[in-house]
Amino acid sequence: MSEGTHRRRHFTVVGAGVVGVCCAFALLRDGHRVTLIDRDEPGRGCSYGNGGIIQIGASVPVATPGVLRQVPRMLLDPNGPLVIRWPCLPRLTPYLLRFIAAARPDRVERISVAIAALLDRAIDAFREMLGAAEALDAIARTGELYVYQSETAYRAARSAHDMRRRRGVHIEELSADEVRQLVPAVALSVRRGVFLPDCMTVANPFHLTTRLVEAFRRDGGTVLRETVRDIEVDSDRHVTLLTDAGRHGVDRLVLATGAWSRRWAAKLGARIPMDSERGYHVMLSDPGIDLRIPVLSGDHRFGITPMADGIRVAGTAELAGLEAPPNYRRAEMLIPMAEALLPGLRTNPHENWMGHRPSTPDSLPVIGRAPRIPGAYFAFGHGHLGLTLGPITGKLIADLAGERSSQVDMTPYAAERFQRGDDR
Ligand SMILES: Cc1cc2nc3c(=O)[nH]c(=O)nc-3n(C[C@H](O)[C@H](O)[C@H](O)COP(=O)(O)OP(=O)(O)OC[C@H]3O[C@@H](n4cnc5c(N)ncnc54)[C@H](O)[C@@H]3O)c2cc1C
Secondary structure (H helix, E strand, O other): OOOOOOOOOEEEEEOOOHHHHHHHHHHHHOOOEEEEEEOOOOOOOHHHOOOOEEOOOOOOOOOOHHHHHHHHHHHHOOOOOEEEOHHHHHHHHHHHHHHHHHOOHHHHHHHHHHHHHHHOOHHHHHHHHHHHOOOHHHEEEOOEEEEEOOHHHHHHHHHHHHHHHHOOOOOEEEEHHHHHHHOOOOOOOOOEEEEEOOOEEEOOHHHHHHHHHHHHHHOOOEEEEOOEEEEEEOOOOOEEEEEOOEEEEEOEEEEOOHHHHHHHHHHOOOOOOOEEEEEEEEEEOOOOOOOOOOEEEOOOOEEEEEEOOEEEEEEEEEEOOOOOOOOOHHHHOHHHHHHHHOOOOOOOOEEEEEEEEEEOOOOOOEEEEOOOOOOEEEEEOOHHHHHHHHHHHHHHHHHHHOOOOOOOOOHHHOOHHHHHOOOO
8 A cells, every 4th residue: 555544445447548557557556456447448438549648738628719710610621620510519509518618728727727737747757657557658758839820720729838838848839940850741831830849749649558557457456358338326325336237236436537537427416417528540651751759730630640550630629429420520630731831741541539538617627525425436538638537537546536635626527527517
């Protein structure tokens, strides 16, 4: 046990994405018995295909006054960074109303402070967890580079970069020449850059999760491949998981089912206005250029990340729920945009992928105790930052479970914020 004398419990973590796996490993390292359940191979959900950047400078929420101004134009452009499948609109309306409310300037500043409190601790948590898993080579400090082809996009991003500066993020403004010194492959059309040197890159996000799972197993954790079909709570508020393999009475529960969490949180008595914000990637296995630093397009809002097995072009947001089939045109449209940024890029062969970001309207994850069920914890809703915040989430859940004070005020991440209306 790493600290204190808390009781050893049996935790069941549902969801083996990067967030659930980090929770499971942190709890195991704290001396608990831990069972990790997923319907799929661990790491095959949203955690499989993300952009692979540990974005510790991402202390700007998705909903801001500037983004709200751009939304109408974005929605009219089928190749824009955000689309809504209109039949989903009635179901999405409560989410969108909260999204609009979260964009109020005073709210944006408070949310930014709350995101930064997690981001500031993200890299230490990564190092500690990967050190324990003997997987420190899975990450590298590369920095990340925002590039701007138009002056308009650069000016529109200025307030976001100012907000990052207010949160203490180290930012370097670069001229066109300086951008090309840093990334020679970048197109002549790029006029400006903004470099965040402290960000890190994961060489292969799927392998990161599977290596953590290997360490979890090595240290005595149990992994079950089962689908949770229902959750029962009896009158004493004891929880039973009904899976395709049978019934599991649960001592302690961590719900980490990513974008699929809303339904299960409701079973545990918490109404969480979250939704899937679908994103896409194109994986280029023979990219033909040398890229060492992830490049993010400030004009079109997508990222290009060098990875162990090629270059990944990732991004876009599509509000279309959990059930609709992927629209791979959203992935293919990234190809010409990436070619325009990196002219030598070889885009064939390539593979397309779609994943469900677990997004909340206020861009803050839900991390904490389930309000109504003693012994149940929530760890989901990490939106655009689940990779970055996986290890710190695991640490915070282990702190809560061990009743240790965690140096982070957990109030902004509590599920209760949606009932209290703090998010409006
Ligand atoms: C295109 C794109 C780019 C991104 N880029 C970045 C980035 O660069 N940096 C960053 O920090 N984040 C990024 N993200 C976000 C990040 O990938 C997510 O926030 C993160 O993967 C969420 O992890 P998770 O563990 O909560 O969810 P998931 O990885 O989706 O895991 C949830 C798990 O729950 C399981 N599950 C669901 N329902 C059940 C059930 N009923 N029974 C059993 N198991 C169940 C699923 O099978 C799944 O394995 C990106 C996302 C996208 C889409």
